[in-house]
Amino acid sequence: MLEKAKVSFFLASRSITRGNKGITIFTVFVLTLIFVQLVLFSSMLAGVTLKFNELMVNFQTGNVVIEPEEEERYIEDASALQKKIESLPEVVGTSARLKTTGNFRYKEKEIGGTVYGIDPEDEAFVTGVEGAVISGEFLSRPDSGEIILGREVSGGFDALMESRSLGGVEVGDTVELTVSGRTREFRVKGIYTTLYFMADAGAYISRADMEDMLDIEGRDFAQEIAVKTTAGTDEYEIRNELLSLGIRENIRTWHEFAGILRLIENTLGLVRNIMNAIGLLIAFVIIFVVIYVNIVNKKRQIGVQKAIGIEQNVIVTSFVLQAMLYAGIGVILGYAFVRFGLVPYTVSNPVQIPLGAMSLRLDDAEAINRAVLLFLASIIGSVIPAYKLAQKDLLDLIWGK
């Protein structure tokens, strides 16, 4: 058994080192491309998912959100709670928000959306909405009667759902906002876009204006406190620390808000699996063709090997080993290309997608999975032609028939 394996390995190694270099380079090149293709879509998907998550954390939820206790409508004594939370060293800032759904009206158009009542200075520590303003300015603390609209509300600025928007509101225009049955006019001070459609379908007014509309003036209420932590902090640890501070309110990490994102991720995952299956099928066919052409050229050699007594399974194994080695080199080169070439390149030169700038993200577990699949494809793709040919009549092989 061992000597047979030794002969197979010997024949395979000599064939690779002394065989046609062009065929070896071509085969390895093709397998490298196939591996890159197999991991690229996963990397893109991982990059898009990461981007989605980043957008949600940076423009909507922060890392952790404190919500009222069950059956309570508001968090009471919100500023004291903010101070308590900010005492943790990992916390960069907090923003106590009043959040409700409202109805916007501009000329004949009317749409619904989420309205936040915020302290602009606090909000700047938690989200990047201030930096996302594309027309006009962000709110400032003394502002009253002014509103910042997301582009999906205002319309224009390449809004994704233009037809559902107010149809092109501009800075300086006046819109009517109805909240809890009270309607007020607001002057549009700014329009923002985060490129994340869920965040862009909202609006911001000052806390004072919102308190007025909700009829809770002077009461230190909040409907949520968004918490931003330092980079690299584990959200679940922060949650535990907040619990240990004695906070009885509902503490949720951003992951719990990512339901729709998971839906999108799962859908893309399904597409990815289909693409992978097609990719593998193509890989299998290419490996089969390359190995088959290689083997057909060695028909006579196989015949001679059989004539001098080399067993058929030893000959087949030698071709399978060659294919596995080609696949191995292809995987290593492909991995190195993606890991040390494409990924760093897209990090320094992000790809522009509708969500914004995106970089590829290579997951090692996914890469290992694709490598195993490629190995399997190379084994099957080489066993079939090698076995078929080695089984032919000895004289037919020797005469090259």
Next chain:
Amino acid sequence: MVNEMKNEVKNEMKSEITGESKIVTNTTEPEIEVKTATEETGDIIIEGTDIVRTFKMGEVQVRALRGVSVKIRRGEFVAIMGPSGSGKTTLLNQLGLLDTPNSGKVIIDEIDTSRMSDKEKGKFRLHNLGYVFQDYALLPELDASENVYISLMMQGKTKEEYEAAASEILKAVGLGDRLHQLPSKMSGGQQQRVSIARALAHNPRVLFADEPCANLDSQTSKEVLDLFKKFNKEKGQTIVMVTHEEWHAAYADRVIRLRDGVNIE
């Protein structure tokens, strides 16, 4: 004494190569048959009886061998001759177990090969037979030494054993200084010597050569045939060679002549 030794070798070989009883038709009768055969014919190593081989070429059936019977003694150098299409190579392929006759028997050292499976035939060839082909048939990716020792490797010999054996036999054919040369860097004559070295490296019972000098000039052909004669005389190597040149056949002890698929001499 000599006969006893020969019988010992035969029995040893039988158990070494075949190992299993299914190749020998009957486990008790052969011993009687062996003795009878040996007494009647001398030390016969190959016995081909009534070999018929038919090939199908499209719609036409070509009868390459029409009932050829041959006997070759141990240590004999036999040439097979005949005009083109007479069935020389076909007969060699039947005797050398590279092909299977439609009917008839090939018995090598008392082993009826017609009952062997392809796998058993492969194993038998590996241990007992050597081949020299017209176009050398070396593996282009292996150097001279590797071409020679690949079959020894397959036999399970150790690295030291097969490297030493390859080196020794390559020196014996005059290529001691070209052990690591690839076939593509060698002349036709040198390649054929490597091919002879490969065929002889494992001390085969019979060496089969199919027109070994067909692609060589006269001088190189003479060198190759001298080598055959040397191994035949010095080591008692049994050789069966197909040729169409009378002066090649002159090296042989005996000539089997074929015409239209039957032996005429």
